[in-house]
Amino acid sequence: MITRSGHLRLSLALLTALALTGTALATAAPTPSPPTALAVEDDGADCPVALPGSTPANPRLPDPFTRIDGSRVTSLADWRCRRAEIRELAERHVYGDKPAKPASVTGTVSRTSISVTATHQGRTASFSAGVDAPSGAGPFPAVIVVGGFGADTAAIKAAGAAVISYDPLAVGREGTPRSSKQGAFYTLHGASSPTGLLAAWAWGASRIIDVIEQSGSATIRADGIGVTGCSRYGKSAFAVGAFDQRVALTMPIESGSAGAPAFRSIAGESGAQPLSSAYGEQPWLGDAFSAYTGNPNALPIDTHQVIGMIAPRGLLLLENPHVDWLAARAGSVASLAGAEVYKALGAADNISYWSDVQDGTHCASRSEWRGPIQDNIREHLLKSGNAPQVFRISAKKAGNLAQWRDWQTPVLTGGGEPTSTTTTTTTTTTGVTTTTTPPPGTGCTASASVNQWNGGFVATVTVTANRAITGWTVGATLPPGATITNSWNTTRTGTSGPVTFTDAGFNGALAAGRSTEFGYQATGTAPTSALTCTAR
Known part of the structure; x- marks a missing residue:
């Protein structure tokens, strides 16, 4: 059991404030981020950490949201001591x-x-x-x-x-x-x-x-x-x-x-x-x-x-x-x-x-x-x-x-998470997330997480099977001026306007409830219209 002692607990209030201000509707102006530095060198110094003697090899990036004991981070408050675990792992092994x-x-x-x-x-x-x-x-x-x-x-x-x-x-x-x-x-x-x-x-x-x-x-x-x-x-x-x-x-x-x-x-x-x-x-x-x-x-x-x-x-x-x-x-x-x-x-x-x-x-x-x-x-x-x-x-x-992860990013409780609806488009101060629930019979759902900058963006699209499927196709419509320059884990048709992305073969077959990801990079502004997803 490892502990570091004597530091103030400041991060929960800070992270809660960040969550409350970090998400805005697409029509809202960006909100300046609150101060993010803490008043202490190591806020999680008092968190007890028991490091395992060994861990199984993993060719993909370890899940940052899964604790050493196998449970998953679910709230903003959880991150404080999860960070302490990561710190101890970094010190011991790196x-x-x-x-x-x-x-x-x-x-x-x-x-x-x-x-x-x-x-x-x-x-x-x-x-x-x-x-x-x-x-x-x-x-x-x-x-x-x-x-x-x-x-x-x-x-x-x-x-x-x-x-x-x-x-x-x-x-x-x-x-x-x-x-x-x-x-x-x-x-x-x-x-x-x-x-x-x-x-x-x-x-x-x-x-x-x-x-x-x-x-x-x-x-x-x-x-x-x-x-x-x-x-x-x-x-x-x-x-x-x-x-x-x-x-x-x-x-x-x-x-x-x-x-x-x-x-x-x-x-x-x-x-x-x-x-x-x-x-x-x-x-x-x-x-x-x-x-x-x-x-x-x-x-x-x-x-x-x-x-x-x-x-x-x-x-x-x-x-x-x-x-x-x-x-x-x-x-x-x-x-x-x-x-x-x-x-x-x-x-x-x-x-x-x-x-x-x-x-x-x-x-x-x-x-x-x-x-x-x-x-x-x-x-x-x-x-x-x-x-x-x-x-x-x-x-x-x-x-x-x-290619490098098999985990999904959680929505941490504690304030500010978006509300799910049938078709939701939410713009944060940093990107766009579009989720589409397909009509009955289409068999899959597509959601895109976007990192947008001045002049371009990278989109990571998650395809989730609603039933067992053997393949999928995702459709998107890029706004005027947007042009795709690169894509991965997909076969693409088109570079601007209406485009389609089809599975690359190895990632087409999905059991019900399972997901896969593909991505693309483009110039211009990311689309905000709903994605379509059809399955074979």
Whole structure:
């Protein structure tokens, strides 16, 4: 039995508020999301978690909504301790333990620097970070830029946030053997600690936030902290946001293997950095991950659940489809699956993904990303905007979520769920869900979940059999200007206007009550008219 003690219970009220405001009728204007950062590093620290000794191998992404004991999450209140389970699984199997705040953390904050001194069991370690604040008196929200590589710092400052330059190598050095790790974290917790660098770097970022909190937010606002990084520092930014719920906005860029891309999907993606390479290149991942480098299906967790740890807080995932090594297809798989957690929590507009870029240079400052970065800073750090959810997935690296999951996203109770009717069209602040109940004799039902952005959308369509069927056809009518560019798990007729989708053979036969999924990507605006479904 594992517990983490001493933290406030704040998330239930927060999630309930999100659910109450996250869904609106199609004719309503988008409602700005409420603040999503919490006042504590780990809100589920007091949840008892009993991890299993082993779990059966699973070639698909594990269900984020099924608890360790096999029961399923049904309410918003359930998610708090389900997240605690996911955290423990991530620490045990992927990252290694990220310890809680040491007994003593002291330091200073100014317009130019932050100093940190931490003491644990008689050992003391110190490190510092630079600060580049915008003009004006402050206090300012701030984005921690890990390793100096991340979102364009000029764009961050132009949006009104300070830049905190965090050198993670002072906390956990690269180029060291796993048996003799070095840096401030390992000075406190031992050179042979099984904790990998990503968790150590996340621990260091949390201690920076501790000092900001203790400073009284005179210069930097503790309730307006973001984090970003690119490449290996994108891996770090992903871990920082997942393991500290005080981070309001997480922006990992081109994080590759050991970052946001799904471990299971990486294994089959041509040219992607193999898990064994990511594990061996540097001690980024925890020592325990060695057991899974050649068998990710044995992992009881995957990165879509780590995305779920960030939910419902702001998350902007930015990827590069031009460099195969970066595993952008696996990144889109994890992001689409993680977005299902955001949807269940009523906060689907708080996650965005963008891999549709022209410049293939690794870690370039791209003009396409400047707007989304600044929009997210204004919404999640300045609390002054309403960033539109964006899912722009490059056709070069478009993942197929239907291939990777055999679970459905629940409607969690606790406020705000839509009411079922014979034919329902509901538009959230982030997408469209259309459900059609077929006339008698048609034999199937089709429903579409849509991630819409400015200029395009991705639709995931679920086909459910009302009786035993041997095949199905779904009809849809795209609005003027919408054109399909890609589809999967289906045979398609047409690219615009009236289009039909027929099963791909392997997914045509369904028993009564069973479902399958297919998907498509298109330019323009998603259809809101009812789908039709006929069965053979």
